[in-house]
Amino acid sequence: MIKVAIQKSGRLSDDTISLFRECGIRFSRGTGRLKSTATNFPLEFLFLRDDDIPGYVADGVAHLGVVGENVMIEKKKDVILRKKLGFSKCRLSVAIPKGNEYNGPEDLRNKSIATSYPVVLQKWLDEKGLTAELHEISGSVEIAPSIGLAEAVCDIVSTGSTLLSNGLKEVETVMRSEAVLISNKNLDAKQTALLEKLLFRMNAVQTGGSNKYILLNAPNEQLDKIISLLPGMKSPTVLPLHMEGWSSVHSVMAEDDYWEVVEELKNNGAQGILVVPIENMII
Ligand code: ATP
Ligand code: ZN
Secondary structure: OEEEEEEOOOOOHHHHHHHHHHOOOOOOOOOOOOEEEOOOOOEEEEEEOHHHHHHHHHHOOOOEEEEEHHHHHHHOOOOEEEEEOOOOOEEEEEEEEOOOOOOOHHHHOOOEEEEOOHHHHHHHHHHHOOOOEEEEOOOOHHHOOOOOOOOEEEEEEOOOHHHHHOOEEEEEEEEEEOEEEEEOOOOOHHHHHHHHHHHHHHHHHHHHHOEEEEEEEEEHHHHHHHHHHOOOOOOOEEEEOOOOOEEEEEEEEEHHHHHHHHHHHHHOOOEEEEEEEOOOOOO
16 A cells, blocks of 8 residues: 555645546545545545645655645655656746846845745755845745835745736746655555556656647558658558548647647648547557
8 A cells, every 4th residue: 555645725636636537546535534545556645735745755654745846845855756747837936026126136135035935945045145034934925025024025926916916026936846746765665666556657647648649531642741740659550541542540749749740731631630639658
């Protein structure tokens, strides 16, 4: 049995739960429950506050955990980063009142800065050779300048609209963060095998999600050109259509290339182009 600590409710919860479900793990998420055992995998979830997850994983109460990389660094616990998960992307930024002039990090020297992430901020200040007076507060950091608590803030930003509505402007990015899978340092052989199994599935889901399956009909005289546009996993599958002189071509392509390639395919005579999502993909 492997125990996985995940956020009970917050910005990480829904995507974390979807990820494990996409990995084929079935479990229920009852409101108010602290634990849930998967029905088809030897895994138990512990629903916790995100701030507590690195500590529980370091102590071995949980073997694995999902947290923001910012929280993993902030808590300074002895855990291993196993995988970046690609969701809950945000940045930790320094912001100052909109009307203040700013010419670079030097302007923050000896200023008072309110933040919920003093460890991450201090690391950045050290790298810049700066000292500042940090005020650790646990929430509503963005109001600190207007109530006279601090001259600047260092807070999580995803769109910047909260900063703007509090009369602040973003001036420095201190770190970029996303959700990460962390593990205890001393997993035994069985736990390591379960972790490997999970990682295998997570990689397949991630690769699948960033690729598309494409099917199209092509006139045979255009096949070479069309196939050259579709690298596929090994090479595309080509099947004859019932109609003479035409073939059906099946392949896989990166989501990022999709619109460019579809355009080119059409220009080269492809018809009936179907693009379907891939649930997961093992290369
Ligand atoms: P808890 O009640 O569990 O302590 P919290 O209020 O501390 O929750 P959340 O706001 O749910 O935390 O954020 C959890 C993590 O999600 C953050 O540490 C960060 O990594 C990420 N995150 C926070 N805000 C955003 C955002 N606006 N966009 C994307 N990701 C975010
Ligand atoms: Zn928290």
